[in-house]
Amino acid sequence: MKFMLLQDYGGVPADVPPMTEWTPEEVSAHITYQKDLNAELTERGEFVDARGLSTPELAKFVVWDESGSPVVTDGPFPESKELLAGYRIIDVESAERAVEIAAQGSAAPGPGGRPIKQRIEVREVMGPPITH
Amino acid sequence: MPGQKNHGIEGLLRESAPRALAAVARRFGDFADAEDAVQEAMIDAARQWPAQGRPENPTGWLVNVASRRMIDRIRSEAARRGREDTVAAGEPWVPCAPTEEGRTADDTLLLMFMCCHPALTPASAIALTLRAVAGLSTAEIAAAFLVPEQTMAQRISRAKKTVKDSGEPFAMPAAEEQGERLRSVLRVIYLIFNEGYAVSAGAELARADLAAEAIRLGRIVHLAAPAEPEVGGLLALMLLTEARRPARTDEGGELIPLEEQDRSLWDRELIAEGGALLGEALARGAVGEYQLQAAIAAEHGKALRPEQTNWSEIVALYGLLEQVTGNPMVALNRAIATAMVEGPEAGLALIDELDEKLGDHHRLHSTRAHLLEEAGDSRAAAAEYERAAELTRSTPERNYLTKRAARLNRGG
Numbered sequence: 001m002k003f004m005l006l007q008d009y010g011g012v013p014a015d016v017p018p019m020t021e022w023t024p025e026e027v028s029a030h031i032t033y034q035k036d037l038n039a040e041l042t043e044r045g046e047f048v049d050a051r052g053l054s055t056p057e058l059a060k061f062v063v064w065d066e067s068g069s070p071v072v073t074d075g076p077f078p079e080s081k082e083l084l085a086g087y088r089i090i091d092v093e094s095a096e097r098a099v100e101i102a103a104q105g106s107a108a109p110g111p112g113g114r115p116i117k118q119r120i121e122v123r124e125v126m127g128p129p130i131t132h
Numbered sequence: 133m134p135g136q137k138n139h140g141i142e143g144l145l146r147e148s149a150p151r152a153l154a155a156v157a158r159r160f161g162d163f164a165d166a167e168d169a170v171q172e173a174m175i176d177a178a179r180q181w182p183a184q185g186r187p188e189n190p191t192g193w194l195v196n197v198a199s200r201r202m203i204d205r206i207r208s209e210a211a212r213r214g215r216e217d218t219v220a221a222g223e224p225w226v227p228c229a230p231t232e233e234g235r236t237a238d239d240t241l242l243l244m245f246m247c248c249h250p251a252l253t254p255a256s257a258i259a260l261t262l263r264a265v266a267g268l269s270t271a272e273i274a275a276a277f278l279v280p281e282q283t284m285a286q287r288i289s290r291a292k293k294t295v296k297d298s299g300e301p302f303a304m305p306a307a308e309e310q311g312e313r314l315r316s317v318l319r320v321i322y323l324i325f326n327e328g329y330a331v332s333a334g335a336e337l338a339r340a341d342l343a344a345e346a347i348r349l350g351r352i353v354h355l356a357a358p359a360e361p362e363v364g365g366l367l368a369l370m371l372l373t374e375a376r377r378p379a380r381t382d383e384g385g386e387l388i389p390l391e392e393q394d395r396s397l398w399d400r401e402l403i404a405e406g407g408a409l410l411g412e413a414l415a416r417g418a419v420g421e422y423q424l425q426a427a428i429a430a431e432h433g434k435a436l437r438p439e440q441t442n443w444s445e446i447v448a449l450y451g452l453l454e455q456v457t458g459n460p461m462v463a464l465n466r467a468i469a470t471a472m473v474e475g476p477e478a479g480l481a482l483i484d485e486l487d488e489k490l491g492d493h494h495r496l497h498s499t500r501a502h503l504l505e506e507a508g509d510s511r512a513a514a515a516e517y518e519r520a521a522e523l524t525r526s527t528p529e530r531n532y533l534t535k536r537a538a539r540l541n542r543g544g
Contacts, residue, residue, distance in 0.1 A: 041283075042283055042286055043286050044286065045255075045256070045283050045286040045290055046283065047280065047282075047283045048278070048279050049280075091277070091278075091279050093253050093254075126527045126530065127525065127526060127527065
């Protein structure tokens with residue numbers, strides 16, 4: 001079963017400052033934690049993909065327009081907290097295992113080495129029919 | 133054609149590899165390390181055979197090269213530990229003798245038993261089987277399951293470690309265990325088949341090869357254990373199901389239900405072969421779930437037009453299958469078949485009894501939707517299709533259910 005674990009900019013408790021206000025060591029520790037988690041998932045045969053997305057500053061909203069040229073809105077956006085920050089795709093034996101990995105992701109350290117408790121959205125990736 | 137020769141060698145390698153693996157595993161008593169050594173020998177062969185010509189005895193060649201690697205490994209291991217005496221214990225081996233027929237069949241089963249070890253998760257057993265018995269490369273298996281090669285390599289190596297840690301020797305399990313082990317093997321093959329059969333279009337086309345691999349594995353096991361009725365039953369089931377593949381989806385990959393399929397596209401040769409295999413299996417008098425499923429598929433295969441389908445027979449077969457498996461999903465299919473004989477209300481009555489057992493399952497909703505539609509209750513049918521579409525995890529199925537609901541909501 002494949003799952004996508006998504007994190008947006010809003011799912012962090014209010015008392016956690018933005019990453020740019022952490023100490024460099026805290027930032028490094030956070031990045032190392034994420035890389036180690038990916039390595040652990042690869043080692044267990046569960047890793048598919050993990051990506052961060054560029055900041056909402058660089059995001060664009062595109063809407064088709066009847067006139068032929070699409071309407072493109074550039075960031076930053078007031079609703080940027082709803083935008084996706086990154087994702088992980090995993091291939092696991094059960095939904096329970098997906099939740100376990102999401103919890104590990106949520107425990108990534110922040111200021112003072114404490115888990116930032118990032119909210120992770122867990123979604124199963126749809127596939128072909130399971131039976132015939 | 134330049135590709136031709138390589139293709140021939142690839143096929144030869146894939147056929148020789150499991151036999152070589154079994155021989156090396158037997159000789160050294162270590163399945164996991166033998167698998168590594170044979171993989172390396174196969175890489176050597178792929179490099180050397182095209183230039184030097186294929187050896188007279190390809191299996192023997194692989195066994196010798198892999199055995200040398202095993203000895204190297206034991207030596208360096210021993211050197212690392214500084215205990216030269218272990219080398220002597222690993223060393224005595226004779227050049228490969230041609231394998232006897234009886235042993236080949238045993239070896240095949242033994243390999244399958246190791247790959248489908250009860251300590252393994254289904255995903256691990258599938259990966260190990262595809263590599264060690266079907267002879268696929270890690271890259272090919274990774275591509276088939278849409279994961280990175282490194283992830284698949286780890287999955288396989290962990291699977292081998294699990295088998296090794298179980299402490300089971302590379303030897304036939306006791307007679308009383310063999311039935312259970314064979315059931316695991318058949319289940320793994322059937323899972324591989326379903327992975328492949330489920331996909332028939334678009335970006336995931338490569339996965340369709342998994343159905344062919346599963347059929348190939350089914351044939352290998354059937355050759356090794358021709359007297360096991362469920363082995364014949366599974367092979368028959370796969371062939372009879374595969375026969376319908378060309379008619380099962382439209383050009384866009386959308387599902388076409390059985391009664392709307394163009395039956396002239398069904399592969400009559402596969403249906404005939406599956407039917408014959410099923411006949412042989414049933415004649416042995418030990419019915420099981422694969423034979424029953426194959427028997428249902430064979431009934432559909434016999435009907436050149438949907439209205440020729442012998443639904444009473446299918447109702448009876450689903451009844452037996454339900455008894456054998458105790459699976460409530462089977463009851464859903466029985467409800468559909470019953471509706472074909474006695475009308476949609478009879479089917480709906482059967483489904484109402486399943487509510488508690490199945491809970492909020494998409495297939496319960498889609499079946500009820502179908503029967504409600506048959507009964508002329510479009511509004512309730514549309515609501516059930518919508519609920520089924522919300523709960524399914526399959527894209528083509530969701531597309532199908534959504535269209536169905538939309539059509540009913542529009543009054544068409």
